[in-house]
Amino acid sequence: MKDITILAIESSCDESACAIVRNGKEILSNVVATQIEVHEKFGGVLPEVASRLHVEQISAVIDEAVEKAGISVADVDAIAYTRGPGLIGSLHVGVQAAKTLAWAYHKPLLPIHHIKSHIFANNLITNLKFPLLALVVSGGHSEIVYMKDDNSYEILGQTQDDAIGEAYDKVARVLHLGYPGGPKIDKLAKGVESLYKLPQPKTQGEFDLSFSGLKSGVLQFVDRCKRKGETYDDATLAASFQETALNEIMDKLVKAIDTVEVNQVLLAGGVAANSRLREKMDEAFKDRKEELILPPLWVCTDNAAMVAVAGYFAYKNEAFGDFSQSAKPSLKVMDIQK
Amino acid sequence: MKTVRVKSIEETNALANKIATLLEGDGLICMAGDLGAGKTTFTKALGKALGIDDVITSPTFNILKIYDGEPMLYHIDAYRLEGIQQDLGFEEVFDENGIKVVEWYDYINDVLPSERLEIHIALDGEDRLFQVSGIGKKYQEIEEVL
Numbered sequence: 001m002k003d004i005t006i007l008a009i010e011s012s013c014d015e016s017a018c019a020i021v022r023n024g025k026e027i028l029s030n031v032v033a034t035q036i037e038v039h040e041k042f043g044g045v046l047p048e049v050a051s052r053l054h055v056e057q058i059s060a061v062i063d064e065a066v067e068k069a070g071i072s073v074a075d076v077d078a079i080a081y082t083r084g085p086g087l088i089g090s091l092h093v094g095v096q097a098a099k100t101l102a103w104a105y106h107k108p109l110l111p112i113h114h115i116k117s118h119i120f121a122n123n124l125i126t127n128l129k130f131p132l133l134a135l136v137v138s139g140g141h142s143e144i145v146y147m148k149d150d151n152s153y154e155i156l157g158q159t160q161d162d163a164i165g166e167a168y169d170k171v172a173r174v175l176h177l178g179y180p181g182g183p184k185i186d187k188l189a190k191g192v193e194s195l196y197k198l199p200q201p202k203t204q205g206e207f208d209l210s211f212s213g214l215k216s217g218v219l220q221f222v223d224r225c226k227r228k229g230e231t232y233d234d235a236t237l238a239a240s241f242q243e244t245a246l247n248e249i250m251d252k253l254v255k256a257i258d259t260v261e262v263n264q265v266l267l268a269g270g271v272a273a274n275s276r277l278r279e280k281m282d283e284a285f286k287d288r289k290e291e292l293i294l295p296p297l298w299v300c301t302d303n304a305a306m307v308a309v310a311g312y313f314a315y316k317n318e319a320f321g322d323f324s325q326s327a328k329p330s331l332k333v334m335d336i337q338k
Numbered sequence: 339m340k341t342v343r344v345k346s347i348e349e350t351n352a353l354a355n356k357i358a359t360l361l362e363g364d365g366l367i368c369m370a371g372d373l374g375a376g377k378t379t380f381t382k383a384l385g386k387a388l389g390i391d392d393v394i395t396s397p398t399f400n401i402l403k404i405y406d407g408e409p410m411l412y413h414i415d416a417y418r419l420e421g422i423q424q425d426l427g428f429e430e431v432f433d434e435n436g437i438k439v440v441e442w443y444d445y446i447n448d449v450l451p452s453e454r455l456e457i458h459i460a461l462d463g464e465d466r467l468f469q470v471s472g473i474g475k476k477y478q479e480i481e482e483v484l
Contacts, residue, residue: 089428160395161379161395162378162398163395166396212396220374329403329404330404
């Protein structure tokens with residue numbers, strides 16, 4: 001079979017990235033310029049600063065990716081790019097770069113959904129075996145996704161309010177732990193018993209998630225302690241929050257998996273790095289027949305290699321885009337070609 | 339300023355319904371209130387009242403979320419923009435026809451149009467107090483009939 005080589009561009013948040021990947025597997029190059037240091041100073045991503053930095057970085061990142069791959073843009077089969085969801089200003093930069101390359105080199109365009117990329121990223125470390133179930137957990141998303149094949153995508157459950165990563169960030173702020181909050185709470189809670197009773201999330205949909213009430217519950221707990229002049233232990237509170245949040249996810253995931261037949265269960269998105277979540281996944285799936293895929297951190301963070309993998313499958317499915325499509329900050333999977 | 343006491347999610351929905359009708363398809367709502375006060379909950383109720391089927395989730399991460407509908411709903415969260423002076427890169431949103439909701443609006447007050455409906459949510463025991471102020475003729479009228 002003929003090789004399929006995809007050049008991909010990712011700029012949905014605070015990483016400007018370009019990668020060239022062959023057959024959705026072999027990384028020829030994977031270059032990421034991160035803005036985290038700049039944003040850390042301010043405690044978060046700044047949209048206009050982010051898009052300006054993307055403009056500054058994107059050409060250099062593409063040049064480096066092409067040079068490292070040792071090929072010419074003329075040799076690739078298609079240009080993939082992240083169309084959404086993400087920060088509008090940041091997305092525009094990547095979309096424009098992708099269109100320019102596609103136009104100049106007469107290559108087809110592949111608009112890609114950011115969350116699909118995170119799931120397909122797992123193909124870099126294993127062979128995806130459909131049908132599969134993916135738990136996508138990040139700063140902006142919390143979804144349980146069923147994929148019957150490489151061209152289908154069904155959301156079985158999703159957060160009705162805050163994403164899990166966002167809840168971590170906000171609770172970390174209450175505990176004065178700084179940004180990003182996820183790794184800090186994970187570290188503080190390690191080995192600590194969860195003793196404080198916090199409100200259990202409630203949702204209408206059977207597999208839906210919710211973290212807003214839990215977030216408010218932590219705030220009210222802290223307020224109540226202050227009002228009564230009682231002290232509390234930060235690590236115990238962090239552990240109590242984490243256990244409640246992760247139990248909610250595991251509970252819904254295990255319920256969802258009993259309704260579908262899948263070969264694999266995989267984790268995707270930045271919160272996949274959480275050590276307690278990985279422990280819980282290991283525990284929950286050790287006696288089950290489904291293969292559990294827990295990707296290493298480099299696969300979970302934003303990069304362009306994952307977009308190239310998603311691009312490879314989109315290319316095979318002939319899911320091409322055109323030059324009239326612009327960035328969509330609230331892109332839905334079914335709308336990718338519209 | 340008018341204060342509306344809300345005791346349940348049903349009452350939040352009723353208030354959102356009323357405001358959605360009074361806005362007549364276009365307007366700016368600026369929301370304030372602590373973490374967990376219920377800003378996103380109110381926006382969800384408003385979206386429902388506007389006939390938007392999508393799940394409206396917190397826009398904190400992406401800062402701007404856009405929901406297709408008649409009218410469109412633009413949901414902005416300035417939570418992550420505290421303490422910085424900058425262009426947003428999407429100010430044109432405020433010129434669009436549709437409902438614009440801004441959470442944590444005081445962080446980007448400089449770039450917001452002055453005419454708007456301000457809603458501050460405060461907790462009072464188990465209840466929530468919605469303090470509504472209309473600035474500009476259209477919004478003053480809304481405040482009066484609430």
